[in-house]
Amino acid sequence: MVAQMEPITEPIRVLYVDDEPEFAEMAATFLEREDDRFDVEIVPSGTEGSARLADEAFDCVISDYEMPGRNGIEFLQAVRDDHPDLPFILHTGKGSEEVASDAISAGVTDYIQKKGNADQYALLANRILNAVEAHRSRRIAAERTRRLETLIGNLPGMVYRCRNEPEWPMETVRGEVEALTGYSAGAIEGDGGVVWGDDILHPDDREEMWATVQAELSAGDTFEVTYRIITEGGETKWMWERGRGVYTDDGELDALEGFITDITERKQREQELAKSESRYRTLAENFPNGAVFYVDGEFRYEIVSGGGFDPLDTAPDDIVGHSVSEVERFSEELVETIEAIHEATLAGRSERVEVPYEDRVFEVRTAPVREDGDVVAGLHIARDITERREREEELQRQNERLEKFAKVVSHDLRNPLNVVEGRLELARAECDSDQLVEAESALERGQALVDDLLSLAREGKVVTEAEPVLLKPIVEQCWASVETGDATLNVDADQAVMADRSRLKQLLENLIRNAVDHVGPEVTVEVGRLADGFYVADDGPGIVANDQETVFESGYSTVPDNTGFGLAIVDEIADAHGWNVTVTESASGGARFEITGVQFDT
The missing domain is CATH 3.30.450.20 (PAS domain)
Structure with a gap:
């Protein structure tokens, strides 16, 4: 099949080689008038023509025959050495069979004699277009053939x-x-x-x-x-x-x-998969408080069983053998959720999501089933967490009541204290008395107590939503927000913990502030990792053994005028996360607060 020539739309670059500049300029003008796609560049010799071809790409070469030094045939032979397929038209006033024969032998594309009329340029333009179109079509066909051969080879x-x-x-x-x-x-x-x-x-x-x-x-x-x-x-x-x-x-x-x-290996994997299904079937049939689903690559349930179906108006037989969209009792919204879970599992990712179904809530955990490294199915284990969710919702309601109470206390206590503060200012403007100084000190302590009591109430809330928090950056942020003077910080904890970011920040700020207040502005504070948590330690005198049980009680402090709520708030924040906080002796003999029971983000 002959490749069909494709019309040329982009500019056509022509290199015109002729030692007569006036004739060359005239020829270039005629050609560009014949077709505005022509872009003609003129050089006076074959030597300069070779240099231009070495520097830039041209679509066609037109050359005179008789030129000083290298003639048109010799120039053609030089061009063919480096550009065997480039269209080359010999445009010469010397017409003879000998010249034509030599040009054909050297690989000329076309041969046209110079004439004294304008019609020759229309002919020359046509020959250029034909030559360039044929050359580009051959190049396109060759490239398509190469791509096809490459595709077949791969x-x-x-x-x-x-x-x-x-x-x-x-x-x-x-x-x-x-x-x-x-x-x-x-x-x-x-x-x-x-x-x-x-x-x-x-x-x-x-x-x-x-x-x-x-x-x-x-x-x-x-x-x-x-x-x-x-x-x-x-x-x-x-x-x-x-x-x-x-x-x-x-x-x-x-x-x-x-x-x-x-597809021999795929067939063998399918056979192995059929053998392995019995293992998952045993798991499914004996799974309490939930259900086990084994899903093939087409989202079709192969195995469905478990004790979690007992309180539902659905049986495993309603699901097994069907794809997700074919299960009649699945709503459109539930189908979209489950299909997204299946897609992620079959793509090789493990998922953990909560899915409401009928009047229950299930936590679904998934794992890809692999054979020889390839994911061939998905294993989905659904556990009934309805009662746990109900307990968490009740805790949330308790938290909301506690927050409301804190706001009321904040308003009702702060207003009288603000009035007292204003009256003190007025009284000090009228007279100077030591009694007013003592009253102001007591007022400041009262305001500090209100702040700490509110913080203690709020931080005692249960944490219902945690996020991964990188420990080292948040420790450094807390250090920057506390007045630490000339104190030194060392952090050796690069893990991420699951926590409420703002409340973890207050826990760390309180422990850092506690070290500076009790040891002094030149204290060294160290934060490091434990197997199931982290610690904050200092190089001060430490805490005597008899006081290590009471430091977390509200009001405990060895610093004058301190409210004594800082460590109590630390204990409340830890408890809200489900953590434990204890105090022991650091490596340098100071105090070391250990927070354990922490979940790391993996």
Whole structure:
């Protein structure tokens, strides 16, 4: 088939080589008038022409014959050494059979004699367009052929063309023919001696293969079949084939073309998968307080069982054997949720989500089922957490009541204290008395007590939503927000903990402030990792053993005028997270506060 020339839309760069500049300028002007796509550049010699071709790309070269130094034929020969396919037109006033013969021998694209009329430039423009279009079409066809050969060479199988006969005689085969069958391409195609249907196709699959292909061709142009072959070495392999019919102009089936690939490993995995399903079935049948679902690659439930179905108006038989969208009792919203879970699991990710169903709430955990490293199914374990959710909701309601109480106390206590503060200011403006100084000190302590009491009330709330918080950055933020003077901080904790960020920040700020207040501005504070948590330690005198049990009680303090609520708030925040906080002796003899029971983000 001859490649159809594609119209040129972009500029056509022409290199015009002629030692007569006036004639060359005139020729360039005529050519650019003939077609505005022409972009003509003029050089006076073949030597300069070669230099320009080495620097830039041109679509066509036009050259005179008689030029000083290198003539047009010699210039053509030089061009062909580096640009064997570049269109080259010899445009010369010296017309002879000898020159024409030499030009053809050197590989000239076209040969035109100079004439004294303007018509020659219309002819020259036409010859340039024809030459450039032909060159570009050949280049495009060559590139398409190269890409096709590359594609076929990279396919995990073979492509073919064969006649639609029970023996499937192959006219052409390409690709991994020998790796697939053990036979060379030459042995299979044409009259090579090996017939696909007689010598390669498994005897037990021949009739079914023929019937399936014919039936699918009758219903449409394409077909898909799975069958076995016997290789040249006697090995049995499973093949998957997809093909289509090739028809003549009058609609007659002329041949079949298609692709064949080896699926033996996939078939073996399917067989192994069938054996392994019994393990999951045992798990499903004995799972209490929930359900186990085993889902194949098409979102179809293969195994469904478990004690969690007892309180539901649904039975495993309503689900097993169906895809998600086919389960009648699943709402549209539930189908979308479950399909998203399936997609993530079959993509190799483990999921943990909460799914409401009927009047219950289930926590669904998933895991990919792998065979030889490939995900072949998904295992989903649903646990009934309805009662746990009800307890958490009750805790949330308690938290809301506590917050409301704190706001009331804050308003009712702060207003009188603010009035007292204002009256003190007025009194000090009228007289100066030591009694007013003592009153102001007591007022400041009262305001501090209100702040700490409110903080203690709020931080005692249960944490219902935690997020991963990197420990080292938040410790450094807390250090920057506390007055630490010349104190030193050492952090050796790069893990992320699951916590309420703002409340974890207050816990750390209180422990840092406690170290500075009790040891002094030159204290060294160290934050490090424990197996199930972290610690905050200092190099001060420490806390005597008898006081280690009472430091977290409200009002405990060894610093004058301190409210004594700082460590009590630390204890409340830890308790709200479900953590434990204890105090012991640090490596340098100071105090070491250990927070344990912490969940790390992995």
